[in-house]
Amino acid sequence: MPIDPSVAIGADLGSREFSWTESDVLLYHLGIGAGSRKGDNVSPAALRYTLDGPALQVLPSFGVVVPTFHETDPPPLDLPGCDINLAQVVHGSQSISVSGPIPTSGSATVSTTLTDIWDKGKAAVIWQESVVVARTENGASGEELWRTTSSIFVRGEGGWGGDRGSSAPVAVPERAADHESSYDVTPQQALLYRLCGDRNPLHADPDFAKTAGFPAPILHGLCSYGIVLRELTDGLLGGDATLVRGFGGRFTGVVFPGETIRVLGWREGDRILASASIAGGERGGSPVLSDVAIDLA
Incomplete structure (x- = not known):
């Protein structure tokens, strides 16, 4: 096995x-x-x-x-x-x-x-x-x-009869978001971000990406993760990163360089709840990050 x-x-x-x-x-x-x-x-x-x-x-x-x-x-x-x-x-x-x-x-x-x-x-x-x-x-x-x-x-793994695990979805409020912004991912974004220590060829090599089942290289999930935190910090915390004590999310979709990420955020007491999806184009509305939460100082 x-x-x-x-x-x-x-x-x-x-x-x-x-x-x-x-x-x-x-x-x-x-x-x-x-x-x-x-x-x-x-x-x-x-x-x-x-x-x-x-x-x-x-x-x-x-x-x-x-x-x-x-x-x-x-x-x-x-x-x-x-x-x-x-x-x-x-x-x-x-x-x-x-x-x-x-x-x-x-x-x-x-x-x-x-x-x-x-x-x-x-x-x-x-x-x-x-x-x-x-x-x-x-x-x-x-x-x-x-x-x-x-x-x-x-x-392609699994099936040995082990624990399926549990999940605790982060439900966003049923009201208008306190913050909405979008970020246009540049064509070279993944090539720049890979200089931060993630040289997985999935994000740079078109042939490898096709082998993995994608039509083209995809943006690093952790790049999307950082983009979302930056957008929320700027939009709801006045750009003060020292107010963030925790940040988490679940990767629920991919981003291709050249697409736009739409970020929605809700201030809920000592937390910010959020979601991120693709804005516009054929994949508009496709999820990027779900169960997003920021814990505040």
């Missing part, structure tokens, strides 16, 4: 040290579309994402990608008990919770555990959790900075 839950679940995927600089933060923000609107080059609010210096802030979604930010190889899938390949895999869901604002530069250690596997019959869902702890100047472990939970959807 390509996936052996008895080996995989609970497996320690090890720890690794990593560092980041202001330049990495700037590249990430540019990769998710910051600074792309007319006037952003002179807007103090927009420059909080794209200009190094004391006003620079970090969107929490950066914490998801920074441990592998400088990788130049396709992401490995050598998970214990899991014999799978990249052509089978799409991102299922992603969440992050931060202890406080992410520093604009620093060093840390990430430790990852494979926490669960769901059997969906014709597919499997693999879950993992990572905890990021700061590294002090003498190399010792410091405080916890953030933790992430993610799942991947593995097509």
Whole structure:
């Protein structure tokens, strides 16, 4: 069996040290579309994402990608008990919770555990959790900075009779949204975003994309994830990324470079609930992110 839950679940995927600089933060923000609107080059609010210096802030979604930010190889899938390949895999869901604002530069250690596997019959869902702890100047472990939970959807697996898992949908309010915006994904968006450490050929190589069942390369799910967080932060939080303490969503559809993402958000107490879909064109209304929630400080 390509996936052996008895080996995989609970497996320690090890720890690794990593560092980041202001330049990495700037590249990430540019990769998710910051600074792309007319006037952003002179807007103090927009420059909080794209200009190094004391006003620079970090969107929490950066914490998801920074441990592998400088990788130049396709992401490995050598998970214990899991014999799978990249052509089978799409991102299922992603969440992050931060202890406080992410520093604009620093060093840390990430430790990852494979926490669960769901059997969906014709597919499997693999879950993992990572905890990021700061590294002090003498190399010792410091405080916890953030933790992430993610799942991947593995097509063609499943069927061993395992737990199908549970879901807790995030229902958006039945009223007009408090925020609505759209973002035009540029033709080169995936090619730029892949410089943030995700070299999966699904997002760049047309032939590989066709092998995986897509007519053309698709945008990274985590790029859409960052775009949605940025749009909601700007639209409902005055652009203040320090107010975000957690952000999660489920990837329910794909985005092709050149399409437009429509974001709707509702402020509900100490949370923001949201959804994202394709705007216009033949695929207008197709979902992008569902069960989207931001937890606020």
